[in-house]
Amino acid sequence: MASERILLIVGGGIAAYKACELVRLIRGAGMSVRCVLTEGAAHFVTPMTFAALSEQPVHTSLWDLKDEAEMGHIQLSRQADLVVVCPGTADLIARMANGHADDLATTLLLATDKPVLVAPAMNVRMWTHPATTRNVAQLRADGVAVLEPNEGPMACGEYGPGRLPGPPAILAAIREKLGANISTPFVSSEVETPALSVSTSLDTNGGEKPRLAGRHILVTAGPTHEPIDPVRYIANRSSGKQGYAIAAALAALGARVTLVSGPVELTTPPGVDRIDVETAREMAAAVDAALPADAAVMVAAVADWRVEGVDQKIKKGAGGPPALALVENPDILASLAARTDRPGLVIGFAAETERVIDHAIAKRARKGADWILANDVSGDVMGGDGNHVHIVTRDGVESWDQLPKAEVARRLADRIADELARPH
Numbered sequence: 001m002a003s004e005r006i007l008l009i010v011g012g013g014i015a016a017y018k019a020c021e022l023v024r025l026i027r028g029a030g031m032s033v034r035c036v037l038t039e040g041a042a043h044f045v046t047p048m049t050f051a052a053l054s055e056q057p058v059h060t061s062l063w064d065l066k067d068e069a070e071m072g073h074i075q076l077s078r079q080a081d082l083v084v085v086c087p088g089t090a091d092l093i094a095r096m097a098n099g100h101a102d103d104l105a106t107t108l109l110l111a112t113d114k115p116v117l118v119a120p121a122m123n124v125r126m127w128t129h130p131a132t133t134r135n136v137a138q139l140r141a142d143g144v145a146v147l148e149p150n151e152g153p154m155a156c157g158e159y160g161p162g163r164l165p166g167p168p169a170i171l172a173a174i175r176e177k178l179g180a181n182i183s184t185p186f187v188s189s190e191v192e193t194p195a196l197s198v199s200t201s202l203d204t205n206g207g208e209k210p211r212l213a214g215r216h217i218l219v220t221a222g223p224t225h226e227p228i229d230p231v232r233y234i235a236n237r238s239s240g241k242q243g244y245a246i247a248a249a250l251a252a253l254g255a256r257v258t259l260v261s262g263p264v265e266l267t268t269p270p271g272v273d274r275i276d277v278e279t280a281r282e283m284a285a286a287v288d289a290a291l292p293a294d295a296a297v298m299v300a301a302v303a304d305w306r307v308e309g310v311d312q313k314i315k316k317g318a319g320g321p322p323a324l325a326l327v328e329n330p331d332i333l334a335s336l337a338a339r340t341d342r343p344g345l346v347i348g349f350a351a352e353t354e355r356v357i358d359h360a361i362a363k364r365a366r367k368g369a370d371w372i373l374a375n376d377v378s379g380d381v382m383g384g385d386g387n388h389v390h391i392v393t394r395d396g397v398e399s400w401d402q403l404p405k406a407e408v409a410r411r412l413a414d415r416i417a418d419e420l421a422r423p424h
């Protein structure tokens, strides 16, 4: 599926720094973003910051569009699916309302044939000034979506409406405007970022906060590598895709996510703290160090055994192939579930090739996990993009259809958010 493209126009106000967070969220939701800064915006945040976050060139001037012969500014304004102005300063809103085209930002806004969304941010008196009220009314009459600013203490020391709406709320408005079920790869083609439903609930200040805000969730993913000698190792076919998609889905709901990852070829999802490990014992130590957590999702395909004590490279010799002495690895999931300070919700995976549900029910009891997600790995699940899972809980078994791993992740993240919100 083609990824939605956002053209983000950053106005020159102190809230420009929050546009950086918005770029991160937009990309986490699977969309691409191209940034244009007004001259004023570049005084608050450098174009380099936006270039790094968006991984796209950033434009600040009409005259730096090299392909002007091909009307670069027209192209830029048409290539997007949605134009977002964040922060919309009083001046930028005024110039938009009056059809100015004296810099790159306003030229693009005048030339675009795409919907436009404005997230205003300015001093309270500027917002309530009759001129701004008039300009906003004009923009709305022209079909531009102008969000209501938040109310609260402002950078200038005053209090009232004029604060930039929170980046998650702006993302929700973007999704609504696109009317899209966004579910596309975000940075690398390897991992799919799940559809970001930006489930929000009202916080005590009346603002919106993501459903997993304030929660710490631990995720393990990928295989482990168990050395045979300094140059060889035992591994498995886990790609890490399902675990990475789950980490991305949890972060998209606002959780602080620690992802303890075995060796994989995947990009770290936005907003996720990643700790790289190689062996099961390193993974166990990283999991311990990451506690406490509200929930843990153990997706890693941890090697059950490791090779005991071979410090030197094993030589091919006349004695024939060597016998490898294997010892059992720690069971990270079972030890975590047995701790008195365990996370409130401990979730394991069960990769099975036969009698999937029966084995998962037994595994849930044996490991002390709250939920087990069971899947049949006899097909191409390891490394593939789809998964057919059954959730085994205390209350029974629920089977989901065959789904993209990103969708499995999104549903699981929603289920986790529901569970953590339940009174215990």
Ligand code: C5P
Residues within 6 Å of the ligand: 220, 280, 298, 299, 300, 301, 302, 303, 304, 329, 330, 331, 332, 333, 334, 347, 348, 349, 350, 351
């Ligand atoms: O026993 P089995 O490997 O089938 O169990 C799978 C579940 O247990 C997964 O959630 C996996 O991450 C976890 N596991 C673990 N430590 C091990 C083996 C498995 O955490 N040593």
